[in-house]
Amino acid sequence: MADMIQSPIQAADAAASSPKMTARGVSVFYGEKKAVDDVSIDIHREHVTAFIGPSGCGKSTFLRTLNRMNDTIGSARVEGRIELDSEDIYASSMDVVQLRARVGMVFQKPNPFPKSIFENVAYGPRIHGLAAGKAELDVIVERSLRRAGLWDEVKDRLAESGTALSGGQQQRLCIARAIAVDPEVILMDEPASALDPIATARIEELIHELRGNYAIVIVTHNMQQAARVSQRTAFFHLGVLVEYGETSAIFTNPRETRTKDYITGRYG
Amino acid sequence: MSLGAITLLILGLGVVAWLAARARAAAFAAPDRPRPHSLPGQHGWYVALWTAVPALIFLAIWRQVSGNLIYASVMASPEAAALPAFDMQRQAILSEAYALATGRAETAFNPQAGILAPVYESAIGFYNWIGLAVALLVAFAGGAWAYSRVSPQFRARTRVERIIMMGLLVASLIAILTTLGIVLSLLFESLRFFSMVSPVEFLFGLNWSPQMAIRADQAGSSGAFGAIPLFWGTIFIGAIIAMIVAIPLGLMSAIYLTQYASSRLRAWMKPLLEILAGVPTVVYGYFAALTVAPAVRDLGLSIGIPASTESALAAGLVMGIMIIPFVSSMADDSIAAVPQAMRDGSLAMGATTSETIRKVLVPAALPGVVGGVLLAVSRAIGETMIVVMAAGLAANLTANPFDSVTTVTTQIVQLLTGDQEFDSPKTLAAFALGLVLFMVTLALNIVALRVVKKYREAYD
Ligand SMILES: Nc1ncnc2c1ncn2[C@@H]1O[C@H](COP(=O)(O)OP(=O)(O)OP(=O)(O)O)[C@@H](O)[C@H]1O
Ligand SMILES: [Mg+2]
Numbered sequence: 106m107a108d109m110i111q112s113p114i115q116a117a118d119a120a121a122s123s124p125k126m127t128a129r130g131v132s133v134f135y136g137e138k139k140a141v142d143d144v145s146i147d148i149h150r151e152h153v154t155a156f157i158g159p160s161g162c163g164k165s166t167f168l169r170t171l172n173r174m175n176d177t178i179g180s181a182r183v184e185g186r187i188e189l190d191s192e193d194i195y196a197s198s199m200d201v202v203q204l205r206a207r208v209g210m211v212f213q214k215p216n217p218f219p220k221s222i223f224e225n226v227a228y229g230p231r232i233h234g235l236a237a238g239k240a241e242l243d244v245i246v247e248r249s250l251r252r253a254g255l256w257d258e259v260k261d262r263l264a265e266s267g268t269a270l271s272g273g274q275q276q277r278l279c280i281a282r283a284i285a286v287d288p289e290v291i292l293m294d295e296p297a298s299a300l301d302p303i304a305t306a307r308i309e310e311l312i313h314e315l316r317g318n319y320a321i322v323i324v325t326h327n328m329q330q331a332a333r334v335s336q337r338t339a340f341f342h343l344g345v346l347v348e349y350g351e352t353s354a355i356f357t358n359p360r361e362t363r364t365k366d367y368i369t370g371r372y373g
Numbered sequence: 374m375s376l377g378a379i380t381l382l383i384l385g386l387g388v389v390a391w392l393a394a395r396a397r398a399a400a401f402a403a404p405d406r407p408r409p410h411s412l413p414g415q416h417g418w419y420v421a422l423w424t425a426v427p428a429l430i431f432l433a434i435w436r437q438v439s440g441n442l443i444y445a446s447v448m449a450s451p452e453a454a455a456l457p458a459f460d461m462q463r464q465a466i467l468s469e470a471y472a473l474a475t476g477r478a479e480t481a482f483n484p485q486a487g488i489l490a491p492v493y494e495s496a497i498g499f500y501n502w503i504g505l506a507v508a509l510l511v512a513f514a515g516g517a518w519a520y521s522r523v524s525p526q527f528r529a530r531t532r533v534e535r536i537i538m539m540g541l542l543v544a545s546l547i548a549i550l551t552t553l554g555i556v557l558s559l560l561f562e563s564l565r566f567f568s569m570v571s572p573v574e575f576l577f578g579l580n581w582s583p584q585m586a587i588r589a590d591q592a593g594s595s596g597a598f599g600a601i602p603l604f605w606g607t608i609f610i611g612a613i614i615a616m617i618v619a620i621p622l623g624l625m626s627a628i629y630l631t632q633y634a635s636s637r638l639r640a641w642m643k644p645l646l647e648i649l650a651g652v653p654t655v656v657y658g659y660f661a662a663l664t665v666a667p668a669v670r671d672l673g674l675s676i677g678i679p680a681s682t683e684s685a686l687a688a689g690l691v692m693g694i695m696i697i698p699f700v701s702s703m704a705d706d707s708i709a710a711v712p713q714a715m716r717d718g719s720l721a722m723g724a725t726t727s728e729t730i731r732k733v734l735v736p737a738a739l740p741g742v743v744g745g746v747l748l749a750v751s752r753a754i755g756e757t758m759i760v761v762m763a764a765g766l767a768a769n770l771t772a773n774p775f776d777s778v779t780t781v782t783t784q785i786v787q788l789l790t791g792d793q794e795f796d797s798p799k800t801l802a803a804f805a806l807g808l809v810l811f812m813v814t815l816a817l818n819i820v821a822l823r824v825v826k827k828y829r830e831a832y833d
Contacts, residue, residue, distance in 0.1 A: 172721065174717065174720065174721055177716075177717065177720055201723075202723045202724075202725060203723065204723075205720070205721055205722065205723035206722075206723040209721065209722070210721035212714060212717065212718065212721075214714055216712070216714035216715055216717070216718040217718075218715060218718065218719070218732075218733050218736075218737070219715075219736065219737045220736070228719070228722060228724075228732070229722045229723065232722060232723060232724050232728060232732075233723060279718070282718075282722065283721075283722070286722065286723065
């Protein structure tokens with residue numbers, strides 16, 4: 106089945122460069138329970154990849170395998186192989202601290218630290234020793250906030266608490282925090298589901314702008330959002346990757362009836 | 374008939390009233406009539422309460438009043454005219470007569486008491502009969518009035534509810550009023566103290582030696598009541614040395630338990646740690662005095678510091694150990710209250726567990742930890758046994774932990790043990806010290822609760 110899904114994608118990839126991340130035969134267990142079943146997928150550079158599927162189908166679980174956040178859950182166990190630039194990220198030689206600096210993550214609920222706006226963004230660079238001095242740190246913080254489209258709104262109040270911002274601003278702060286360490290891949294788990302339509306539009310715009318520099322993976326329950334922001338879409342169902350391909354193809358001409366049913370809202 | 378028997382009688386009447394009202398209300402229910410508002414049992418309770426409660430309240434009041442009435446009528450009797458004029462003698466005879474009259478004594482030691490006993494007995498009997506008559510009257514009146522109201526429409530259910538509510542209110546008022554009474558007595562006695570010793574001298578004086586001369590011609594006749602050395606000793610032991618021990622150990626054990634320990638280990642360690650809080654303070658006290666204090670003195674001597682057996686360090690160390698569970702359980706709660714999302718956010722940035730703890734969890738939990746520390750301080754400065762046994766009595770103003778200092782609680786114990794005159798400044802000083810201690814502890818508790826509450830609101 107994996108082959109059947111892979112073949113058309115691999116054909117399309119022949120033109121593009123090698124994938125940024127690849128997953129082969131990945132299964133995830135919580136204790137005895139299998140939450141993700143034998144998933145193989147390629148994540149491409151300078152692409153936005155959307156994961157869609159009904160609630161509980163394992164989107165978040167699979168997303169978290171990509172930066173080993175499942176390691177923080179005691180009962181979770183991952184099988185299969187995941188590579189970042191052809192390097193096995195579950196190999197013992199891979200340092201999880203470095204991996205997470207390269208594969209950043211933005212969560213569903215904005216989770217700024219209870220620190221100042223500046224300190225929120227400076228958190229990663231400080232941990233990874235990216236700035237030699239205060240001046241350099243200032244530059245990184247400003248650049249990250251600019252890229253996250255938040256600079257103009259907060260430049261006069263960098264010392265204020267990050268938790269005092271609005272929900273949408275908090276989420277952009279979290280994106281700024283993630284890109285401050287200059288990651289190569291950004292994982293976003295329903296980044297706009299807790300936001301109002303205007304804030305959501307800002308985030309989508311931002312994802313669009315960031316695509317030039319990063320490989321982005323976004324989990325979403327919103328079909329229109331997937332269609333608007335992504336170039337590739339993966340449809341998950343009951344832990345299985347049902348269909349993966351160009352977003353336009355998935356939405357206009359799905360090969361699987363399950364995909365079609367889900368997209369047209371017949372279940373979900 | 375004694376007051377106890379009358380009480381039982383009234384309660385018996387209550388039971389009768391309950392049965393009667395219930396039976397009457399039960400008769401309302403019939404298939405062809407609308408359902409009565411309240412259940413029969415609720416009518417029963419309503420009438421029973423009206424029968425028993427007012428009568429019992431009357432008896433409680435009567436008990437207080439009748440004592441004086443009995444005394445007055447005995448004094449007015451012709452037999453009492455022969456009593457000696459000297460107050461103490463007269464009281465002795467009267468109380469003996471009372472004991473004879475109530476059957477608590479067999480034979481009269483004083484012949485006059487024997488004469489007075491029958492007078493007492495008849496007075497007691499007379500007033501008890503009045504009490505019984507009025508109580509029964511009240512019980513019947515209350516019961517009959519309530520019984521007459523029993524009807525299908527009568528809302529006995531809500532009435533009983535209200536009576537129960539009043540009962541609960543009274544119960545909670547008793548606790549509050551007791552506290553208030555204690556505070557007022559502290560205040561009152563302290564005011565008497567401050568009329569003899571100026572508050573400025575008490576609060577800012579550096580010299581504490583409360584021994585008053587018994588005769589005016591004794592040397593050093595006037596005591597000195599400068600409490601600063603006591604305040605300093607209390608702070609030195611309870612807020613400085615004890616906290617230097619308790620804060621790091623408590624915080625680190627909380628971090629270990631919440632962040633590193635497996636759930637099985639945690640299930641074992643947390644209760645064990647909490648046992649520390651259950652050890653009686655007197656046990657800590659002799660642990661401090663017999664084990665820690667000599668060790669501290671030897672340590673001091675070995676590093677060339679003249680150390681006394683009773684040292685601030687020994688008391689502070691043991692008090693710190695005692696306080697660990699407080700700090701640790703407050704810190705544990707506040708760390709656990711930091712949302713998981715915060716922790717995930719930090720880990721996803723590539724931070725290690727210890728970086729996450731140091732840079733995110735502890736700062737986020739800090740208000741809760743501070744609140745816990747304040748509560749711990751307020752407990753430490755009020756703690757008595759450890760300092761009485763290990764801290765010493767010398768009111769030294771010193772920062773040397775090997776020296777002996779004294780605390781507010783130790784001095785209160787000193788001032789009030791043994792034979793005391795209750796209006797000398799020496800004794801009253803204990804109330805002033807108690808008042809200061811109470812106010813500081815109260816303030817610490819209020820601030821701590823504020824801090825914790827404010828912090829809790831921030832996350833949910
Ligand atoms: N920490 C956990 N422990 C045990 N089971 C879990 C855990 N997290 C998720 N699961 C289970 O794994 C399955 C997949 O969950 P996951 O969160 O990946 O779904 P999802 O597709 O992200 O759903 P949603 O759209 O609702 O976010 C679910 O059945 C869920 O109950
Ligand atoms: Mg999810």
